[in-house]
Each structure stands twice: as structure tokens, then as C-alpha cells.
Amino acid sequence: MAAQPPTCDFGAKAPDFSLPSTDGKTWSLADVAGEKGTVLIFICNHCPYVKGIIERLVMDAQTLQTAGIGVAAICANDATSHPADSFEKMAEFAKAHAFPFPYLHDESQEVARAYGAVCTPDFFGYNSAGELQYRGRLDAFGKKAAPADAPRELVEAMMQVATTGKGPEEQVPSMGCSIKWKAE
Numbered sequence: 001m002a003a004q005p006p007t008c009d010f011g012a013k014a015p016d017f018s019l020p021s022t023d024g025k026t027w028s029l030a031d032v033a034g035e036k037g038t039v040l041i042f043i044c045n046h047c048p049y050v051k052g053i054i055e056r057l058v059m060d061a062q063t064l065q066t067a068g069i070g071v072a073a074i075c076a077n078d079a080t081s082h083p084a085d086s087f088e089k090m091a092e093f094a095k096a097h098a099f100p101f102p103y104l105h106d107e108s109q110e111v112a113r114a115y116g117a118v119c120t121p122d123f124f125g126y127n128s129a130g131e132l133q134y135r136g137r138l139d140a141f142g143k144k145a146a147p148a149d150a151p152r153e154l155v156e157a158m159m160q161v162a163t164t165g166k167g168p169e170e171q172v173p174s175m176g177c178s179i180k181w182k183a184e
Contacts, residue, residue, distance in 0.1 A: 003119035003178035008135035014126050015114040019104035022091040027102050034070030036162035038126045042117040044077045045093040046084035049176035050120050052143025060155050062100050071101040076112035077180040119176035125158050133167030137174040
């Protein structure tokens with residue numbers, strides 16, 4: 001059953017983090033942040049919703065980065081119960097899809113909990129002041145193929161954020177597989 005995040009909590013501050021990346025570096029929020037905003041996406045390797053959007057996500061991330069918006073993806077899934085989401089598999093996934101952004105590993109799941117991440121993919125778009133302005137979806141097509149002229153909701157929203165500091169009032173939440181939390 002698909003999980004869906006809550007609506008955008010406008011103005012919520014982005015929690016800081018320090019996470020290892022598949023590129024061999026450790027990244028913090030400041031390292032990821034762009035001059036005009038930041039997008040953090042909770043994803044994983046095995047989810048059909050992520051697999052369905054990954055090529056569009058890479059394309060849209062490149063567009064955002066060119067506009068001065070920082071982008072990073074974070075995998076917080078429990079790799080013990082879901083080995084396809086291990087750090088080694090993350091590196092393979094990032095390479096296979098030529099990620100232009102860091103793919104961070106939240107093994108403790110503390111960062112996902114701090115952000116209130118719910119599903120994969122789960123998008124968090126922040127303005128240059130680090131205030132949440134977008135908690136919507138990539139686009140209306142989800143895991144289905146999208147036509148070339150499909151509206152690019154994440155890109156359009158973040159371009160508005162980059163220009164005005166404010167996200168659109170109307171946002172459609174993302175949908176995807178639930179984050180695979182560790183047993184407590």
C-alpha cells in the first residue's frame with residue numbers, strides 16, 4: 001500500500017545533518033544547500049515508485065542545480081530487512097543512473113525522523129533561508145511514464161521558491177513506498 005506524506009509545513013527549518021555519500025564524501029546540509037534553495041529527496045533503490053521516476057528526477061535535478069538550487073537524495077531504509085537498499089547497492093544505483101547529486105546514507109534513520117520523511121520518494125524543498133516551501137511530488141505521473149511535455153511540478157515550484165522565497169500554496173503530496181524503519 002502506498003504511503004503519502006502530510007502537507008507542507010511552510011517555514012519549518014531544515015534540520016542539519018552529516019551523512020556519508022556514495023561519492024566517498026560526508027555531506028552536511030550546508031554542503032548540499034544551493035544559493036537559491038535546496039531540495040532533499042528521500043528515496044531508495046528497490047521502490048517501484050522511485051524506479052518509475054528516476055530518469056525524470058535526474059533530469060529535473062540537473063535543471064534545478066543549473067538554477068542555483070542544491071539537490072541531494074537520502075536513503076534511510078533498513079538495509080537489514082531490505083538488502084537492495086544497502087550502501088553498496090546505493091552506490092551501484094547512483095552510478096547506473098548517473099546521479100548529478102550526492103546520494104546520502106542515513107543508516108541510523110535519525111535524519112529521516114528529524115525531517116518527518118514518510119515515503120520514497122518524499123520531497124522537501126527549502127528556500128535560501130532554509131525554510132520549507134515545498135512538500136509536493138515530482139509530477140502528476142508518479143511511477144508511470146510521463147509525456148515529454150508533462151508539467152514539471154517540482155521544478156516549477158522550486159523556480160518559484162528561488163525567485164520569491166515562497167512555494168506554491170497548492171501542492172499535491174508525493175506517493176510511494178513507506179520508509180522501511182528498523183525494528184525498535
